[in-house]
Amino acid sequence: MRLEFTTAAAALLVALAPGIALANSALVVGNDAYAEAPRMPDAADALDAVPALEDAEFTVISGANLDADTLRARLNRLLEREDGSGPAVVLLSGRFARAAHDSWFLGTGADAPGLARVGAEGLSLETVMEIAARTPGRAVILLGHDDTEFEPGEGLEPGIGRLDIPQGVTVIRGPADRIARFAAEELTVRGRSLAVALESQDRLTAEGFLAAETDFLPEPDGDRTGDAELERNATQAGFWSAAQAVDTEDAYNAYLDRYPDGRFAADARNRIQEMRDAPRREAQQAERGLQLSRATRHAIQENLVELGYDTRGTEGVFGAGTRGAIQAWQSANGEEPTSYLTADQIARIEAQADRRRAEAEDEQRARREREEQQERAYWEETGKKGDAAGLRAYLERYPDGLFSGVAEGRLDEIEAREGTGFDREERGLWREVRRENTAEAYRRYLDRYPDGAFALQAETRLAELDPDGSDGTAARSPEEVERAMGLSKTSRTLIERRLAALGYQPGQVDGEFTGRTRDAIRRYQERNGLEITGYVSAALTSRMLAGAAAGIFNE
Structure with a gap:
């Protein structure tokens, strides 16, 4: 008993294509009398199938000797009948004409239309098959013809050409009388598959969907035999056949949704995986065909890194990191994310990377130009004026600047003349420390020159780089923050001197922070938008040094 395929196919169609579905419907046309072509008496036999189809519970739309317009109108009526519960049959018997890519069933009014006009004077079989494909696994197209020669017009030949049959559609063709007999006597037999029905039909040719285990018409309820288990198995087999007919991921997923542990579940999952893997395998083979050298792979990796994709190495070997980077690039650039490259993609990556580098x-x-302009402007305001304070300020900010050589030479002359110069060795060490700009470097300077000329700057920068202090203990209060800076007496004196110069009245300038000093610090913090604590911090000394480092050391 195999009625269950009807339910399975209908369920699959509802899941995949709920729009239009042909159901228990048939279109039967016999064109035997043509105005400008030989008669074809056997074509009229097609109408003999109408009673058998109606007995099989088909709603039949039929006609004889129809012109092209009437043919299209009848086909449209077939489309309008839908309930998603049964099969569809289209039987066309008469004259056919063919070209390279399509064939047409001619209306009786066709007058050697030729390729230019055949669409207006006939019914395209490609259109008929497309309509039938809306009921995959349950659609049969029967084409009856004969071998009589006639002239269909320029660009056409008589007969039916090669058909590109959609998935799930069965096309049966042969002599008009045999097609009519098959439709009336074999097609409508219940409980039998099309493959079995065609076994004895040696003059008929069947193409497209043929499933030996799937009955075209179910047995009536009274003829059912077997137990519930057989019925369930038959239903599942029918559903699986319908999924194979459609052969899409959606179709196989519909089967798995209904039968997650079914007889064909493993096959469905394998087929889905095959579909997903196919593009990847093809891409892999295509990349192998490029025969990329290690140097080329290295260049590709560098280009991907330039574009911001992490290849986890650029040694010229495409590992998981590189494949992931390629896949990410493909996704971001509208390409199929296979993780394998084509020649065009390699060229795109290279072009993008070259543009990014440019x-x-x-x-x-532009940044160098801006920085140079800023340095030149700073030089104009400091070192170029020729005084020691300006030269020191310039060298503090630009120890290796455009004018550092000139500034050092002039400063040496001034210090030698005035006898107020800093230790040249100390200044040299400070320049090295500034270039390194690390906590270790600043500690090295302070170890050697704890009261040096640049001690305050070193302590400030060290506090910024290592706010927790060298012992790793986090400062949790303003007092602890100041203590962690390790200010020498010289540094404290410089801070007091700067506060006094700015009018904050810190009291005696002696390197001892008294209550008046704390008040001065608070006033300075309030005036400069800093946290008001009364204690020195890296932010405070940075602010002081930003615009007046030269002044501090020149006082």
Whole structure:
């Protein structure tokens, strides 16, 4: 008993294509009398199938000797009948014409239309098959013809050409009388598959969907035999056949939704995986065909890194990191994310990376120009004026600047003349420390020159780089923050001197922070938008040094 395929196919169709479904409907046309072509008496036999189809519970739309317009109108009526519960049959018997990519069933009014006009004077079989494909696994197209020669017009030949049959559609063709007999006597037999029905039909040719285990028409309820288990198995087999006919991921997923542990579940999952893997396998083979050298792979990796994708190495070997980077690039650039490259994609990556490098170079060039302009402007306001304070200020900010050599030479002359110069060795060490700009470097300077000329700057920068202090203990209060800076007496004196110069009245300038000093610090913090604590912090000394470091050391 195999009625269950009807339910399975209908359920699958509802899941996959709920829009239009042909159901228990048939279109039967016999065109035997043509105005400008030989008669075809056997074509009229097609109408003999109408009673048998109606007995099989089909709603039949039929007609004889129809012109092209009437043919299209009848086909449209077939489309309008839908309930998603049964099969569909289209039987066309008469004259056919063919070209390279399509064939047409001619209306009786066709007058050697030729390729240019055949669409208006006939019914495209491609259109008929497309309509039938809306009921995959349950649609049969029967085409009756004969071998009589006639002239269909320029660009056409008589007969039916090669058909590109959609999935799930069965096309049966042969002599008009045999097609009519098959439709009336074999097609409507219940409980039998089309494959079985065609076994004795040696003059008929069947193409497209043919499933030996799937009955075209179910047995009536009274003829059912077997137990519930057989019925369930038959239903599942029918559903699986319908899924194979459609052969899409959605179709196989519909089967798995209904039968997650069914007989064909493993096959469904394997087929889904095959569909998903197919593009990847093809891409892999295509990349192998490129025969990329290690140097080329290295260049590709560098280009991906330039574009911001992490390849986890650029040694010229495409591992998991590189494949992930390629896949990410493909996704971001509208390509199929296979993780394997084509020649066009390699060229795109290279072009994008070259553009990114050019943009980076332009940005660096512009930044260097801005920085140079800023340095020149700073030089104009400090070192170029020729005084020791300005020269020191310039060298503090630009120890290796455009004018550092000139500034050092002039400063040496001034210090030698005035006898107030800093230790040249100390200044040299300070320049090295500034270049390194690490906590270790600043500690090295302070170890050697705890009361040196640049001690305050070193202590300030060290506090910024290592706020927890060298012993790793986090400062949790303003007092602990100041203590962690390790200010020498010289540094405290410089801070007091700067506060006094700015009018904050810190009291005696002696390196001892008294209550008046704390008040002065608070006033300075309040005036400069800093946290008001009365204790020195890296932010406070940085602010003091930012615009007046030279003044501090010149007082």
